[in-house]
Each structure stands twice: as structure tokens, then as C-alpha cells.
Amino acid sequence: MSTILTLKDISYSYIDGQSKRTILDHLSYEFESGKFYTILGHSGSGKTTLLSIMSGLDTPNSGTMMYEDKVIDQKALHDFRRNKVGIVFQQYNLINYLTPLENVLVSMAETDNKLPKDSKKVAGKLLEQFGIVSTKANRLVTQLSGGEQQRVAIARALAKNVDLILADEPTGNLDTATEREIIKIFRDLTENFGKTVIVVTHSVAVSQLSDSRILLKDGKLHDVDEALNREIESTI
């Protein structure tokens, strides 16, 4: 499998009062395409900081991030967000004065990737695939349940035809049944559509359904082996 995202020697710290707080410490990792990753970690371990760097919303103090073979520097961040990555948030973050269909169309309008011409029809079909039927697709998003909103958020992330989906606690606000549905969608995206999904989560149950589990600890990413697994199950 080819590498889709490479993190090389990434460091991130900030000054907290008098002391320097290091969040990411010379972190390196290679994410392969077509796999479903989950990143686990304690609260305050830097999961959100790592996700913000991987999604191009923030830049590290040092180190390099590469998408496929291209270095994503400051100048390339906007293009990276626009054409390479889709983000799913814990709070869904849909635009609340728009319908699900319109939320997806906004995303489709903000990419340079080649998309089918009939964007409205494509957006409708995409939503239907995630269980948002046309009657719901044309209501305001505030009238949908949490699970439905998260599906719309996933559809919005995918609508740009990107290969990399990053999700920040996507099931954090959902019940167990809905959580399973969402994870199933992620699995489906990797298995049937070759997408790479990286989910940051607290949920051990969710992580157990992924292809690869990674633990963020002491500012570095560690593949979860048996020993780490025991530690995770006892502490997270």
C-alpha cells in the first residue's frame, strides 16, 4: 500500500505562563492509503492539536507533513484543505441556516477537484447513501437528529471527492447504536471506496473496529501492541 500522509519530526509546543509545554515531540508517522486508523490518547495528550495539523488548520513549530509525495507547507495549506482532505467534527459543525443538501453543495463548491456536473443530483444521492432521504435533505439541518447531522457531515467531507477523511471524536455525541452505524460507514469507505480514514477518539470500542490503532503518548505516536493495548484498556 502507498503512503498517503507522512508526518516527519513534527514538534508543537507553547508557552504556558512561565513554562514551555510540549504537545508533540519530534513525532513521525506514515499513514497508508485505504486504511481506517484510530488515534487514541488521554485527555490533553495532544490529539486535537495533531488533528488540526493533519487537517491543515494549524502548522507545527517544526517538522514536515507530506501528502503523498508533496510537502504541505504554509503556502499549500489552503489547497490541501480545499482539495485533499475532508474533516468530520465532533459537533458536526453544519451551517445551520442551510439544508443538508445545501451543506453538501457548499463543500462541493469549495474544491478544485473534478466533480460531476449535476452537483445537486450527486449531493442528493450521496446523502441518500448515508440514509438522508430527500425529504430530510431539504429541511434545515437543525431539524435533524445528532446521528443524521453527523451523516450529513460525513457526506459533506466526502462530497469533494477527497481520499483522506479526518474525524475528531465523530461519535462522541452519539448513542451506541448510532456510533456503530457511523463506524460502519467509515469501514465501508475504506473497504469499498479506498478512502483513508483517520479518526481521533476516546472510544476503545471504536478503535477496535479500525484497521490500525495508534496511541498518542508523550508527544509521539505509537502503534498499539499487546502491551499498549492492556494499558489502553486499563486507563482510557
Place this chain on the structure above:
Amino acid sequence: MNFFQRAIKNITRRPTKSILLLLTFFIIGNFVIIGIGISTAANQAKTITRKSMRAVVEYTVDYDAINEYTSSLSDSELEELYQDTERYNAMYNLTEEEFQQFLDDPRVVTYNATNYYIGSADIESQPIGNERENQDTGGVSVYSGSDGETIEVPYVEPEFRIMTNRTANMIELADGTWTISEGRFYTEEEIASAAPVALISEQVAELNGLSVGDTFTMNFSQDFEYVRQMGIEFSESQLHPELEIIGIYSTSETLDRNSENFDWMSRYESPYNRILMPNLTYMSMQLPLNQAVFDYYAQQNPDDSYYNDPANRPTLDTYDYISSVVFLLDDPLDVEPFINEYNEKLSSSYRMFNADNDTFNQMARPLDSIGLYANVIVAIVVVNAIIIITLVTALTLKTREYEIGVLVSIGASKLKVISQLFAELIIIGLVGFTLSVVSGSLIASTAGEALLNYQVAVDDSYASDDDDYYYVSGSTDYFTEITQEDMLANYHVSISPIIIGEIYVAGIGIVLISILVPSLMILRFNPKRILTASL
């Protein structure tokens, strides 16, 4: 879905916020339209009135400045000034070089280098028909003779205004007030050679049965009488010099019988009782008198160095001067800029420009006041509008941070986010301003009239007696008489397409400035915040 479509959705699906903003724009729009409407009407009334006035500027000797200067001099210094003919003339007389500097200005159409006198001729003048002309004034003119004795000459009122030209230009002929109905105007050669030629009016010509080629005589008996009483004799040709009529003019000027001044008018104030002749022609007729007076005083004061210097004896050149030149400009609106421009370049502090600006500005005072009020109101409203809309937008932005974060995270540029915000404001603003155009047009006229009436009343209560001061002299005859009623009658508050255009420009300007602070907030927005729970 582009930013403009998002803006439309945001406006229509958040009606409360949109209506509040719409109301703000509507109220602002009303104030702005009323303010601009009133201000424009006031300016238009002034412009219309100004355009109806003659575009004349007088360049003249500033006698007030000279008096101020001479009163600061000691007796000996003053005597020195009077003895120094060259310096004295430089102060009191305009030279041709002085006024010719203005002739190259493209705004100058023509000019009058004209002196004005009153005198008598041995022909009938056109009657005015008021009470005064039939009354004997019974006055006397008093002159000082030798050894302090006084000479009294019965006063006989002159019947003609004598206009003497130094150049072959006449504003009246250029602007059509006068036309030469028969014959011609005099030439530069005739002016230079003091040729005995003159023009009279159609009315006087008809009254006396005169036509071009005929002659008539002036009558200086009255002027020369006091000198004759000193024992100096003049020839018949000196007392009654002959002039050939080379032209007859007709004038569109009329006597206003309803004028307040009509009953006090002399015949020489009638536009028909004017005799035109070259300046040197008139001076040559006056020269015997002036030389005789000089000789008389030289004889009476044998020790006086001034009278004993033959160089000081009057010649024709001594009186070949002028104290004012009136320029006709191509546009009445040029009068003020013309004066302002050349005032800064005046080479002498004893020269000034005169126009009917003072009267005009006095009449325009209420309009200036309401124009100022209106502009102040517009300025206050616009500044407040910018502050209010900036604050409203900035506060609204705070509640929309997550939306901005989402848009930036999915790849929208911050410029597009700002564009959406601008589009939302501009759409609501345009609707609000359009509604205000309708209501503002209805209110502006009533508000404008009320404000003007109030201002006229206030202005009247502050008016001083000086404001009624009115004077007539030769040059000021060129100034158009206006009344405040005439000017105020031109004041009509109406909302023209130009004003509507200005309202929209003002609206766009307000939105553009109001969006500056929110735009900075957006530009400084850190998209990472979308991942934090605080949004």
C-alpha cells in the same frame, strides 16, 4: 453553492436579524436622503439664482485701504504723497497693464474699461415721469476761491450719465443688453486720438430728431461756472464742445416704476439718458477747466513748488486713467473662483475685486444654514451608521465563528467569507435604502420647507440694518439686483435620480467602511478554533 447564494439563504432564513438590520438601513437611508435632498435643494437654489445673475467682476481701486493708509501718515508724509504724482497715481489709478493681466484668462468674455460721469448736453433728455424731475432742487454748489472766499453756483441737476471708454469694448454690447441699432461703436483709433464722437440712445435720438452723422453739443456752463466767477473766461467751443453721433444704441434695460427708488431717481439714472464717448474725448473737453484751475492756483500761490512746476500742469495724459474695470465672465458660477484665484495674486494692497457676492451671500444665508444643518445631519448619521453597523456585524460575527471555521476548514478562502458578509449587508442595505427612497422622498419636501421657514425666521431676527444697505454707482450697475424671495423661490426639495444614486453610493460606502473591522476579525480568525469546544 457560492458565497452570494449563501448570503441570500442567510438573509432569508434568519429573518429577525435581517429585519433589524433592514430597519437600521431604512432609518439611516431616510435621514441621509432628507439631508442630501435639503442640501442639494439649497445648493441648487443658489446655483439657479447665481446663474440668473450677470457674471461680472469689478477690479477696482480699494479706497478703504488707501484711506486707511493715508490716515496713518503724518501731515508731512501726506503732503509728500500728494506732491509725488507718480506714486499718487500708482495708488489711485489703474494702469492698462494691470487689468490686461486678466484678459488672457479664458473665463473673461469681455470687459469695460469705463469711467462714469454725470453732465449736461444741449439736447433734451428722456423724461422719467416721477415727481422729482419737476421739482427745483434749489440747491447750490459751493467752491472755495482765493483767500478763503466761497463761490456759490446754483445747482442744476445734470441730465445725462456720461460713460467714457478707454478701449473699444462694452459688456452691454457683448451680452446683448445693448445693440447698435444705427451706425457703429467707436474704434481704437478714435479712442486714442480723442475723436469728438459719441453714441446716444434711440429714445434721445428720436426725441431730438437726431441720427447718425448729426452733431450735438455738450454743455459745460454749469461745470465751468465757478471758475468763470474767478475771472477766467472760456470760449464758446470750450463751454459747448461739439460731438458727432456715430452710433445709436437701443437697450433692453427699462425703468422699474415700481421700484422703491423710482420717486428719487434723477434723469441721468434712466438707461436711455446715457452718452457714450471715448475717455480721452471727455478729458479733452474737461482739460481747459483743469488747466485753468491749475493756472489760477499757481497764480494765487506763487511760493508753492507744486504749482510752480510746469510738469504738474494738467495735460490730456494726466486724466487718461481709470479707477475700475468690469469683466464679464462666461459663467456666473466662475465669479467666486475667479475672485478667489486672483485675490491671492494681487500685486497691490490698494486693489480689490468687487462682485455682487456680498448681496448674494447675504440673501443665501438661510440656504447656507439649512445646507450646513443638512450636511451635519448626514455626517452624524453616516458616522453613527458606520459605528452601529460595525458593532452589529462584529457581534453577529462572534455567533458565526463556527460557520467561518467550517467554511475555512472545507477550503473557502477568508476573502470569500468576507465577500459573503459584504453581500449580506449590501443586499439588506440596498433593500433598506430603496424603501427609504420612497418614504424619504415624501418626507424630504415637507421637512425641507419647514426647516427653511424656521431658518428664514431665525435669520430675520438676527438681521442688522447694515443688511439693507444698498448703493448705486457706475460699476455696480452691472450687478444684478436679486431679492431673497427670488432666491428662496428656487428652493425645491425633490429627490432626483442623481440624489438616489448618491444615496446608494453612500449606502455602499457605509457598508464598505462598516465591514472593515469584521473583515479584520475574519482575517485574524484561527481555523484551528473550529476543533475546540468553545465555539
